[in-house]
Every structure is written in C-alpha cells, then in structure tokens.
Amino acid sequence: MKGDYQELVDEISTLLGTPATLENRDFGLIAFGAHDSDDDSAMDPVRTRSILTRKSTPAVRAWFEGFGITRATGPVRIPAAPDAGVYRDRICLPVRHRGVVLGYVWLLDAEPGPSHERLTAAMDVAARIGELLADEERAGADLSRELRAVLAAERGWQYDMAVAALRTALGPDAEGLHALVCVAPWTGEDSPSPRTVPGAAAVCALPWLGPAGPYAAGPARAGGDPDTAPGGGPHGPGRGRTRPAAGGPGTTRDPAPGPGPSSGASSDGGYAPGPGPRRALAVLVRLRSADNLSPAATAAERLRAAAGPAAVAGVAAPRRGLGELDHCWHEATAAARAAHAQPRLGPLAHWSELGAYRLLTALPQAEPDPAVRALLAPAHTELARTAEVFLDHAGQAGRAAAALGIHRQTLYYRLSRVEQLTGLDLDAGEDRLLLHMALKTARL
CATH class of the missing domain: 3.30.450.40 (GAF domain)
Structure with missing residues (x-):
C-alpha cells in the first residue's frame, strides 16, 4: 500500500x-x-x-x-x-x-x-x-460490534438487520469470499484491531462454552487400583476377559494412546465435568479463492500463538457474502472444539476435515448418556481411556494393547470392567457405537 x-x-x-x-x-x-x-x-x-x-x-x-x-x-x-x-x-x-x-x-x-x-x-x-x-x-475499521451482533443473533429480523449493518460497514468487500475463524480460548485483549491480523475484515470476542484446553492423562497407575492392575488386575492373569470383543466397522487414523484434550478434564486427567474458558475470538478473513485457505490459516496461527499454548483454532468452510455467517460460526466453533478433543485434528482444524466430529459437534451439550456416566467419573479415567483406544483401533486387541503399552490380559480385564460399569456388551455393534460416541462427546 x-x-x-x-x-x-x-x-x-x-x-x-x-x-x-x-x-x-x-x-x-x-x-x-x-x-x-x-x-x-x-x-x-x-x-x-x-x-x-x-x-x-x-x-x-x-x-x-x-x-x-x-x-x-x-x-x-x-x-x-x-x-x-x-x-x-x-x-x-x-x-x-x-x-x-x-x-x-x-x-x-x-x-x-x-x-x-x-x-x-x-x-x-x-x-x-x-x-x-x-x-x-x-x-x-473496528467492526467488532457489527460482527458480534451478527454472530450473537438468532435467525430472524434481528439477524437480518445485523447482517445489513455489517454489510454496510464493509462496503464492497461484503460480497467477497470469506472464511470465519474461531480461536479459543482467547485470553488477550477484548478484540485486536483487524490491522494487526493479516487479511482480517472484522474481529470480535464472544462467550466460549467449549473446552478449557488440552490435558494429558498420567501413566497407568500401578498397585492397588483394580482398573489398572497389571496382568489382569489383582485377581491375576486370566481372571478377566479372555477374548477380544468383535471389531467395529472402522478405525481412526490416530494411534496415540492418550486421551488428548477434553472439555471436562478433571484435575487428575479424567472426564469429569469442569469449567471452561469464557471467551473465543471470531475473525472474518478475506479470501481470493475458495481453494486457498492459507490467509485464514495464517491469521489463525498468529492469533493462536498470541492466545497461549492452550489455544486452538477452527476454520469454517469458505462462503461468499455474509448471509450464512451464523452457520460459519457454528462450523468454526465446532472445528475448535474438535481440535481440543482430538489432537490429530489440531491445533488448527478445518470444518471440512473433521470427519465424524462434524456429527458429534452438532449434538446438544447435555449430560452424558446414563449408561456411561459412571465410566466417565474421575475414578475410572484409565478404564475410559482403555475403552476409547480399543474402539479407536476397531476392537483389535493386539493393536489396542500395544498402543496402551499393556498386556492383552490387562486389556481384557479392563474391558470386562467397562462392561460391568456400563451394562454394555462390547460384542454388540450398537453398544460399541454408543460407548464410542459418548467417550468422544465427553471431550467436546
């Protein structure tokens, strides 16, 4: 310029x-x-x-x-x-x-x-x-007020008026191609000037009800904990489950044994509900082509670095004009939640690459399913982790045990404990589906 x-x-x-x-x-x-x-x-x-x-x-x-x-x-x-x-x-x-x-x-x-x-x-x-x-x-220009009004409004006349105000403020740029970015948690200033963010048309801070940040579960506890006892627990090898459950219909690409980020991590790394951060940052980024999201990625990475190591970013699918900004915000926040939940997706996640998390993030943020509520308690962190890794590996006991770093007999014992706590049958496809969805959703 x-x-x-x-x-x-x-x-x-x-x-x-x-x-x-x-x-x-x-x-x-x-x-x-x-x-x-x-x-x-x-x-x-x-x-x-x-x-x-x-x-x-x-x-x-x-x-x-x-x-x-x-x-x-x-x-x-x-x-x-x-x-x-x-x-x-x-x-x-x-x-x-x-x-x-x-x-x-x-x-x-x-x-x-x-x-x-x-x-x-x-x-x-x-x-x-x-x-x-x-x-x-x-x-x-500082268009934080206009952008915030659009993203906070529900569909109807108020939303239409907010979009019209933002369109007027942006001028000819309003009809161009944009991508919406969510950076969370945001702990910086209320909303940085767009001048400091490459390619940004507008920036604002909004309430954030997603996860607080990543956590890492500690190593398996040895000793008197029956959930993690080596060699099949305190009763010795062979007293637990003696066969692997049937494999699920597919496997994820993530071989990592850890549970990764969780929306409800307890202080000891469990799945118990916990408070999340209060704000996220929304960034409307101009694009030249729907095939090139690098301007959005550049803006997201710069702001994520400013927000600190706990922050992740989600990028919505690009759209022309401003009429669907509410849908874009859903996609951007969903991608950020998924990036917290699944390390392989983050720290910068795109809505188009979320896979099953596109469905999971659309579910209401309600209490866990009654069948898995006990399993998600902090006392059973390692059991929940074991079940998730087992299901991530399509029910293949050898791969799951290797990923967890445990003996197969320990794996079988833990899975039998999971069945006892939940009342689910890990040989039944629908029960495995329910358990897998519940464990993934607990992270969101």
Missing part, C-alpha cells in the same frame, strides 16, 4: 514540477517526493520536521486548518509565514473520498505557479489517493 501512495505522490510531483508530501487527516506523514533542489529554502523547518518526525505539531496543524483546508474541495493556496517556520508559500490539495477529507497533499508554491489544468489533473490523482485511504480505513 505504501508503494501505491508513493507512486501517486511522485505522479503529482511530476505534474506540478515541485516535490509533494502526503499526510493523513491527522497530519501524519504517509509519503513524500524527492528533494533534489540546491535551494535551501525548499526545506523550511515545518517541512523538515514533518519528514524527519513523520508528523506535524498541534500548533502547525491548527495554523494550516485555519485556512479552511478541512472543508475545501479544491486546491488551497497558503502564504508563507516566517514567524510560524513556514518560509515558502504552499498549495494544499485536499484528499477526499465521498465528501470526507482523509488527508492532504502539500506542495511548495512559487510564481507563476502551476496552471489550472495541471492543478485539476493533480486533484484527479488526489482523488485516487482518497480511494486508497478509504479502502485502508475501511479494512482497518
């Missing part, structure tokens, strides 16, 4: 035959033309300070604004004032867009001065600068 401003300032300098400088409406320097004159008076103290410090003093600003430059729609000639440090006459070209002044182009004036035709051409270039400044201002 700076290069675009510099090219336009150089174009004005060439048109009028004198160095030009561009400042925003707060008199902050944006770009300036080269000074190759041998005339020392070409650089009076005001211009020198502006270039060296990239801003003007409040006194200088007030003095120039006294000539009506904030209201002018055409060139304004300002006479020299040595007492104010202005040794040369100046011409100010107001930079406006849709009637709003966004900046000023400054030129040194000398007799006979540029012709009316050249000044008109320079004002046309200033209008192009105004379009760039307006685009940059719109892109960097």
Whole structure:
C-alpha cells in the first residue's frame, strides 16, 4: 500500500514540477517526493520536521486548518509565514473520498505557479489517493460490534438487520469470499484491531462454552487400583476377559494412546465435568479463492500463538457474502472444539476435515448418556481411556494393547470392567457405537 501512495505522490510531483508530501487527516506523514533542489529554502523547518518526525505539531496543524483546508474541495493556496517556520508559500490539495477529507497533499508554491489544468489533473490523482485511504480505513475499521451482533443473533429480523449493518460497514468487500475463524480460548485483549491480523475484515470476542484446553492423562497407575492392575488386575492373569470383543466397522487414523484434550478434564486427567474458558475470538478473513485457505490459516496461527499454548483454532468452510455467517460460526466453533478433543485434528482444524466430529459437534451439550456416566467419573479415567483406544483401533486387541503399552490380559480385564460399569456388551455393534460416541462427546 505504501508503494501505491508513493507512486501517486511522485505522479503529482511530476505534474506540478515541485516535490509533494502526503499526510493523513491527522497530519501524519504517509509519503513524500524527492528533494533534489540546491535551494535551501525548499526545506523550511515545518517541512523538515514533518519528514524527519513523520508528523506535524498541534500548533502547525491548527495554523494550516485555519485556512479552511478541512472543508475545501479544491486546491488551497497558503502564504508563507516566517514567524510560524513556514518560509515558502504552499498549495494544499485536499484528499477526499465521498465528501470526507482523509488527508492532504502539500506542495511548495512559487510564481507563476502551476496552471489550472495541471492543478485539476493533480486533484484527479488526489482523488485516487482518497480511494486508497478509504479502502485502508475501511479494512482497518473496528467492526467488532457489527460482527458480534451478527454472530450473537438468532435467525430472524434481528439477524437480518445485523447482517445489513455489517454489510454496510464493509462496503464492497461484503460480497467477497470469506472464511470465519474461531480461536479459543482467547485470553488477550477484548478484540485486536483487524490491522494487526493479516487479511482480517472484522474481529470480535464472544462467550466460549467449549473446552478449557488440552490435558494429558498420567501413566497407568500401578498397585492397588483394580482398573489398572497389571496382568489382569489383582485377581491375576486370566481372571478377566479372555477374548477380544468383535471389531467395529472402522478405525481412526490416530494411534496415540492418550486421551488428548477434553472439555471436562478433571484435575487428575479424567472426564469429569469442569469449567471452561469464557471467551473465543471470531475473525472474518478475506479470501481470493475458495481453494486457498492459507490467509485464514495464517491469521489463525498468529492469533493462536498470541492466545497461549492452550489455544486452538477452527476454520469454517469458505462462503461468499455474509448471509450464512451464523452457520460459519457454528462450523468454526465446532472445528475448535474438535481440535481440543482430538489432537490429530489440531491445533488448527478445518470444518471440512473433521470427519465424524462434524456429527458429534452438532449434538446438544447435555449430560452424558446414563449408561456411561459412571465410566466417565474421575475414578475410572484409565478404564475410559482403555475403552476409547480399543474402539479407536476397531476392537483389535493386539493393536489396542500395544498402543496402551499393556498386556492383552490387562486389556481384557479392563474391558470386562467397562462392561460391568456400563451394562454394555462390547460384542454388540450398537453398544460399541454408543460407548464410542459418548467417550468422544465427553471431550467436546
């Protein structure tokens, strides 16, 4: 963007035959033309300070604004004032867009001065600068309130009004291609400026009811715990289950034995319900192509790093326009929840790659199924972990035992304990399905 401003300032300098400088409406320097004159008076103290410090003093600003430059729609000639440090006459070209002044182009004036035709051409270039400044201002505007209103509203007239307000604020960008990103948990400022997030059109913070963050279960407890007793528990090998349960219909890609993140991890790594974080960050990211989500991934990774090691990010499927932002937010939050629940999906998860978690995240966040409630208690953490790994490996005892680092007889014993606690038959496909879904859902 700076290069675009510099090219336009150089174009004005060439048109009028004198160095030009561009400042925003707060008199902050944006770009300036080269000074190759041998005339020392070409650089009076005001211009020198502006270039060296990239801003003007409040006194200088007030003095120039006294000539009506904030209201002018055409060139304004300002006479020299040595007492104010202005040794040369100046011409100010107001930079406006849709009637709003966004900046000023400054030129040194000398007799006979540029012709009316050249000044008109320079004002046309200033209008192009105004379009760039307006685009940059719109892109960097804090639209957190508008985005939050859309994502917090339910379908109906309130949602439609919120979408219309966000569409107006975004201007032409509103009809472009976007992806919505969820970063959670968010522990930073309320909502960072979109200017600090690559490709972001709007950012806001929202309540988060998902998991608090990842946890890792400790190693299997040895000794008197009957759930984890080596060699089949305290009763010795062969007293527990003596055959593997029949395999399920498929297997996951994750061979990891640990339970990974859980929405309800207890202090000892169990599945007991626990409090989650209170906020997530929503980021609306502009895309150029539905096939390239790298802008969303870049924004998500930068914010996730700022949020800390417990944070994950979810990315919704890309959509054009703003009408389905509520569905996008469901997808982004679902992907973030899944990234917490399943390490192989995170720390950056895409809705399109969630697999079975697309269905699981759509389930109501209710109490665990009565059949598995006892199994999810902290006292039976290792049993629950064993059952999940066993089902993840399609009921193949050898692979499950290897992943858990235990003997097969220990595995069979634990599975028999799971059946006793739940009343489920691990030889029955529907019972295995219920147990597997309950264990996965407990993480969400």
